[in-house]
Amino acid sequence: MTPSPGLQPLTAGLLECVTARDVARVIVDRGAAVLGATAGLLALVSEDGRLxxxxxxxxxxxxxxxxxxSFPIDANLPLSNAVRQMAPLFTSSRAEWAAIFPHLTERNQDTNATADLPLIEHGRVLGALHLSFRDERVFxxxxxxxxxxxxxxxSLAMGRALARQQADDARRRMEFLVRAxxxxxxxxxxxxxxxxxxxLVVPELSDYAQVAIVDGGAIDRIAVAHELPEREAxxxxxxxLYPPDPTHPNSVGSAIRTGEVQHMTGLTDEIFVKAAVDEHHLSLLRQLALTDTLTIPLSARGRTLGAMTFAMSSESGRSFRPSxxxxxxxxxxxxAMAIDNARLYQDAEREISERKIAEAARERAVRQREDALIENARLMTEAVEASRQQREFQVNMLSSMTDGRLILCESPGDLPSPAPRLEMEATxxxxxxxxxxRQAALATAVRCGFADERTDDLLTAVSEACMNAYVHAGGGDVRVRTDGECGVIQVWIVDRGKGIDYSRLPDAMFRKGYSSAGTLGHGFKLIISFADFVYVLTGPGGTTVVIEQHRSRPEPAWA
Structure with a gap:
C-alpha cells in the first residue's frame, strides 16, 4: 500500500526505528502532529497478556x-475495550464519552473527541494508540x-521491532548465561x-540483587549489588537496623523455608508507610523506592541452600516479566549448583585432611578424575541439549514469524504427500x-484456473527457488504436480548441494539483500512472501524445497 501524502512524515520516521520504544515515540509524536491531536499515548500488551x-x-x-x-485489559476503559474487541473506538464529544464511560470522571478539560485504535499484526493485538482532540469531531x-x-x-513497524527485540533478548540472555x-x-x-x-546481574537484568546463604541455621547475606553503588550502604x-521477619510470607526466610519463589509487585509509598516501624525506617525504604521484588530459593539435591533476591525501582520503571x-x-x-559443588569440595577436603597423607592423596586423585569425567559428561550432555533446544527454538521461531508458511522438516516423512498428478519433470x-x-508452471496454473495474482505469486516463488538451486547447488531436479481437482499446485525442487546452515535462515529470510553460499540466498524471503507454504528438508546430501500454492489463498495459521 502506498502511504497517503499526509502519512509521509510518519512513514519516514518509522523506517528509521530500531526498537519498540523508537516506534512508539514516532507513532505518538508524529502521529499526533499529523492528525492534529492535542495528546496521545501508546500502550503495548504485557508479556502475560493481562495488562x-x-x-x-x-x-x-x-x-x-x-x-x-499500566492497567488491566479486562477493565472497562477505552483503550482496553478497543484491544479486547480488536476494533477502533471513537467518541466525538465529552457528552458521548460521559455516556459510554460514566465512571471515568478524571479527564482533561481540553479534550472533546477521542480515538482509540488497536495495533493488530497478523491477527495478533500488539497494543493500542489513544489520541485526544481539543474540538468536537465527527469521524x-x-x-x-x-x-x-x-x-x-x-502495526507493521511495531511488529517488526518487537520480533527483532525478542531475538535480541534471546541472544543477550544466552551470552549472559555464558558469562555467569x-x-x-x-x-x-x-x-x-x-x-x-x-x-553481573545489576544493572543488566535487575536494579538490585542480593544473595543470602543458610549457614548453621542462620541466614547470612553475603552479596549485595545496586545499580547506584551508594545505595548498597x-x-x-x-x-x-531492621532485619526482615523470616516468617513474613514474602521474605527471604519464607523462600528458604518453603522452597518457593516469592514475587511482590505494585509496591507503593503507601505500602512503605504501613510497613515502616519509624521515620528512619521509612526514609530508608523511600531511598530504595522498590516497586517489584523477586526472591528465588537456591536449591540443589533436594536442599535449600539460600536465596537470591532481585528488585526493580521506580527510577528504572522496569518489572519482572514471565520470561x-x-x-x-x-x-x-x-x-545453587556452584554453591553445592563448592561445599561438597570443602567437605571432601576436610575429610581428606583427617586421613593419612598417602591415602588422602590417592583418594583425592581418584575423586578429581571422577569429578572431571562427570563434569565433562555433564558439559557434553548440556551442549548437545542446548544445540537441540536452539535448533527447536529456531524452527518454531521461523514458523511463527512466517505465520506457519515455512515448515522446516527433520526427515522425508515431514514433507507433504506428493499431489497425485505429475504435470512435468525436468532438470x-x-x-x-x-x-x-517458469513457462511450464504458468501453463499449469492457467489450466488449473488460478487467478492472475495467485499465478504471479507462484511464478515468483518458483523462479526464486530454482535460481537458488542453480546458483548455490549447481542445479537440481524439478517436478510439478497437481491434485485431482486442480486446486493445489506443488513444485518440488531437489538439489544435491551441501545443504543449508539453519543458523543463517533468519538473515536469509529477513535481512534485505542478504546472501551467502550455504544459505538459501537472495530469493528466500520472496519465496516465503509469495508462496502459501514452503517445506524445506536439508542436509549434507542436498536440499528439497516444496512450494505449495492453492487456487484460493488459505487462511493464516492464526485465523
Missing amino acids: LEIVQSQGYPADVQVRWR DDADREFLDELVQQC SEVLTESLDYSKTLHQLAH VIRELYT LISFLQELSRRA IQEADDIFRL
Whole structure:
C-alpha cells in the first residue's frame, strides 16, 4: 500500500526505528502532529497478556502518566475495550464519552473527541494508540480510512521491532548465561563468585540483587549489588537496623523455608508507610523506592541452600516479566549448583585432611578424575541439549514469524504427500532451464484456473527457488504436480548441494539483500512472501524445497 501524502512524515520516521520504544515515540509524536491531536499515548500488551503498559505518551500531566502506567485489559476503559474487541473506538464529544464511560470522571478539560485504535499484526493485538482532540469531531468515513491506514503502518513497524527485540533478548540472555557460568566456575570460594554474580546481574537484568546463604541455621547475606553503588550502604543499614521477619510470607526466610519463589509487585509509598516501624525506617525504604521484588530459593539435591533476591525501582520503571523470571530461575539454579559443588569440595577436603597423607592423596586423585569425567559428561550432555533446544527454538521461531508458511522438516516423512498428478519433470542445468520451468508452471496454473495474482505469486516463488538451486547447488531436479481437482499446485525442487546452515535462515529470510553460499540466498524471503507454504528438508546430501500454492489463498495459521 502506498502511504497517503499526509502519512509521509510518519512513514519516514518509522523506517528509521530500531526498537519498540523508537516506534512508539514516532507513532505518538508524529502521529499526533499529523492528525492534529492535542495528546496521545501508546500502550503495548504485557508479556502475560493481562495488562496494557504505556510505553510512550505526550500531552498528559506527569502524575496522570504515573498512575496510568499500566492497567488491566479486562477493565472497562477505552483503550482496553478497543484491544479486547480488536476494533477502533471513537467518541466525538465529552457528552458521548460521559455516556459510554460514566465512571471515568478524571479527564482533561481540553479534550472533546477521542480515538482509540488497536495495533493488530497478523491477527495478533500488539497494543493500542489513544489520541485526544481539543474540538468536537465527527469521524467520517474519510477520517476512519485515514486512521486505518495509519494504524496498519504503525502495526507493521511495531511488529517488526518487537520480533527483532525478542531475538535480541534471546541472544543477550544466552551470552549472559555464558558469562555467569564462567564466573560461577572460576573459584571454589562461593562468597567471592556470588558477589561477582550479583554485580553481573545489576544493572543488566535487575536494579538490585542480593544473595543470602543458610549457614548453621542462620541466614547470612553475603552479596549485595545496586545499580547506584551508594545505595548498597542503604541496603546494608536497612537489614542491619531492621532485619526482615523470616516468617513474613514474602521474605527471604519464607523462600528458604518453603522452597518457593516469592514475587511482590505494585509496591507503593503507601505500602512503605504501613510497613515502616519509624521515620528512619521509612526514609530508608523511600531511598530504595522498590516497586517489584523477586526472591528465588537456591536449591540443589533436594536442599535449600539460600536465596537470591532481585528488585526493580521506580527510577528504572522496569518489572519482572514471565520470561525474565524464568531466566532468573535458571540463573539461580546454576548458582545453587556452584554453591553445592563448592561445599561438597570443602567437605571432601576436610575429610581428606583427617586421613593419612598417602591415602588422602590417592583418594583425592581418584575423586578429581571422577569429578572431571562427570563434569565433562555433564558439559557434553548440556551442549548437545542446548544445540537441540536452539535448533527447536529456531524452527518454531521461523514458523511463527512466517505465520506457519515455512515448515522446516527433520526427515522425508515431514514433507507433504506428493499431489497425485505429475504435470512435468525436468532438470535445471543452466539458466535457460529456469525460464522453461517458469513457462511450464504458468501453463499449469492457467489450466488449473488460478487467478492472475495467485499465478504471479507462484511464478515468483518458483523462479526464486530454482535460481537458488542453480546458483548455490549447481542445479537440481524439478517436478510439478497437481491434485485431482486442480486446486493445489506443488513444485518440488531437489538439489544435491551441501545443504543449508539453519543458523543463517533468519538473515536469509529477513535481512534485505542478504546472501551467502550455504544459505538459501537472495530469493528466500520472496519465496516465503509469495508462496502459501514452503517445506524445506536439508542436509549434507542436498536440499528439497516444496512450494505449495492453492487456487484460493488459505487462511493464516492464526485465523
